[in-house]
Amino acid sequence: MSAVLQARPGQGVVITHHLPGQERLLPAAALEFLADLHRRFEGERQARLSARRARQQAFDAGALPDFRADTAHIRQGDWTVAPTPAALLDRRVEITGPVDPKMVINALNSGANCYMADFEDSTAPTWSNLLTGQQALRTAIAGALVFEAGGKRYELRPEREQAVLLVRPRGWHLDEKHVLVDGARIAAALFDAGLFCYHNAHVLAGKARGPYFYLPKLQSMEEAALWEQVLAAIEAALGLPHGQIKVTVLIETLPAAFEMDEILHALKDRIVGLNCGRWDYIFSYIKTFRRHSDKVLPERGQVTMAQPFLRAYSELLIQTCHRRGAHAMGGMAAQIPISGDADANTAALARVRADKLREVTAGHDGTWVAHPALIPLAREVFDARMPGPHQRQVARADVSVSRDDLITPSRGTISRQGFENNVEVCVRYLAAWLAGNGCVPIHHLMEDAATAEIARTQLWQWLHFADGGSEPLSLDDGTPVDFVLLERALIGLPARLAAQPNLPGAGHVSEAIGMLDRLTHAEELAEFLTLPAYERID
Template sequence: MSAVLAPAPDDASTAGIRVLAAAPGQDGLLTPDALAFLGDLHRRFEPVRQARLAARRERQARFDAGELPDFRADTRAIRTGDWRVAPLPKALLDRRVEITGPVEPKMVVNALNSGANCYMADFEDSTSPTWANLIAGQQALREAVAGTLQPEVGGKRYVLKPFEQQAVLLVRPRGWHLDEKHVEVDGAPLSASLFDLALFAFHNAHALAARDRGPYFYLPKLQCMEEAQLWEDVLGHIERALGLPEGQMKVTVLIETLPAVFEMDEILHALRGRIAGLNCGRWDYVFSYIKTFRAHRDKVLPERGQVTMTQPFLRAYSELLVQTCHRRGAHAMGGMAAQIPIGGDSEANEAALAKVRADKLREVTAGHDGTWVAHPALVPLAREVFDSRMRGPHQQHVLREDVLIVRDDLIAPPLGSITRAGFDNNVEVSVRYIAAWLAGQGCVPIHHLMEDAATAEIARAQLWQWLKAGDLHLDDGTPIDWVLFERALLPLPARLREAGVPGADRIDEAIALLEDLVRADTLADFLTLPAYARID
């Protein structure tokens, strides 16, 4: 970390607030007023955040002891009640294609120019939260909102299209479980969620509101209605502090944890004055399934490639989300297909595009109101599929009254196998992603799939789960044991360095961290927690 940047001693509004790093452009972002704004939020809401995180740990302990997730008895009246969320703003009525990606300046321009309806600028799963990345990301979004963002990369200047032709901007902050270690308030780290969302709102809310563009956000990793209520309280306070109308800030919540799927009505209700929809965060959801059932031997999943959205437990999750959202007047957003275009191999590229097309057709047929892509080249394909089946701006009239989902539908593990290729791929993806993340890159193409923190979490969590089970075998009969794991690791350093993969100089560090995670007695909540200590 760089030198401590302490507020001026006579500025009482920033007393107790310290910035523990330096990066180009931060002085224009972390002004005394902005720091005071962040400090006030921390002091108001940090005790509640810590209480919510403690409740997560307590519930996971019950799951480890054998309890199963289920719909709550104490909130039955919310689930059976006749209520709807607030009407959607015009800018969020049609969200049939959304593109997601990190907050790197070139990506911001390309995503806003992509032809997608919306762009989710991601401070979470696809951004490695180095201090330099966070400051550059906030600055890029601020310039994008102002219309002045013009990054030059490799001798080429990237310029935004006119505002009316740009995708609608939504920002995803990091989750409640993460700290921002570079900013302390009264000796404690600031919530990463508050840093990302509140700093963006402080600098951009009025400009966006003046254009009827929000600000709009995606909220990640929620596990229960109480965590949604915390966001409601935070957002309401920000609106009042910034002089915005009540409900001006709209949100979409990602349903990407297993506990949250049992509280979708409750989450919508807690945020009913500002929520625009729920999203199937499928990869984090699979990871959450593994983590929730880490102590349940009967819930071991097959290799990731076999855990697709056509599996019964994932299809149930998707269809219940559509039914719940449409009953309440909210959008039901589909998820991300991990495939990306493959250059130089037309046959492989067409096979990848066929998988994306089939996935998007499944979503629109199920009643989803929109979907995600990770690459601008996939925007036309996704749009073509949704245009062919969704004639209006959304499908909220599709109520899916045929869907009758009970608890066991949502928790029954799929049948499948573990191949040697699947095992080795989990090892390689884990190492390559961790190395890239440590080097400051949070979104990495690996074997023609776009891997981010969510998919890497599946890979390393499955390795822990398979190896801890003690009696699993590959489909060819080979025992899944530490010898198999070490053999998969052995050739990686030389091969990956020779290939020049992102983060090649941190391969050894990534392997050491993966070994720590996989050999630990308890499955770590997130690989990004120990990894965060290793980045600036």
């Protein structure tokens, strides 16, 4: 059901979708607050997105990312970021996940140090999901969130036993189509962060718990500076002291890896750390070099953090953060526990353990898990090697990373299984996303938009490899990687998926196959899978 609601006569704010009771979450004053953010910052957001497009055009023409000459003084300067609040000093294990009430309760109760409530890669942004998530967080912060299902009742533990809450709003590239200001869609980032702060900032500040955010998909210091302006404006509008809102930035795009000092500097009054968003980073690497035939990556399973270009990115992040007094957070292990197969589960847990051991040994101050069952394992590894709340004293002076270290691709192969797995992950994730589910277990890995994007962009690049003037790629068995191979994989997929019980998004499989087919055949690589998909929900 649709309706048009105005914040106030003449204020120019309309909501294009209606859910019962949404006025309590979106009163006129909240809409006016959001509209002011839109009017002040939408022009600069569009300028930043235009700069992204121009930069990508240069990469497509053969340019390579590099450290900026105009900001050398920032990299060479002697400065640090603002002190870290007590609640964020120990972040050794963080759990991430969507914002439905059950997940919010389980994550806050999980025993992790922090919970990143994710409006971005693990939430399909239906209007219902967004408002349900905002209300769940608001109620949880008030200590009153309860969820009942299947005869079970879920309640929050006492606040002192809960994980510290951080919220990830959507990135600058996304719109919120359900809220129009003066006829234009509001930025999804402003809607998510603004509405959360409007309802919760004073309560969290009173508890010395924030508000705290994870900022995604940044590509430059200018985009970080835009966040600084937005958050400072929110603080001023709500009567909070400057710097009350703290942020951690995900370094999950290749261009951002060359501007880590600059991003920290742009947010130095409020930033507390950077995070190795490894899956989006791999996706960004593929997208940045989509037209570079000498930088094609092998199948996803071979692109691990042990590869030199990813190890260089991780170690540079640690060195940069610790020099500036910030946390260097590790990334997500996508494995989830495997029931019914003890050997497979043991192998999966061994991969998680090895990954977390690599992180803590390298100097990371904490790590991410996707499933509560992995928290004890991650904590055990970090406790053994990191007795203090962090290890920012580990300077990593031995690290010296050049431009080529960050962009030289790993070598490997593409197997038939690897190709078909990319097709299956894309279709299954997209089908689930269209049905409102943004976080899907597939083959014992927790897939979200970032991992699906790796699969999608790899397929496009492999299939368009000849555009660079080279011979088409081949599988490791000699089969050409071409559109015939894709068509066979797509034709055979519905029957395979039909045999799987309780498949998320089963009713959208045909639609997802059609979308993937169009996206891979397109002459230009779509910037994000979720942009065309967003127009098909609600």
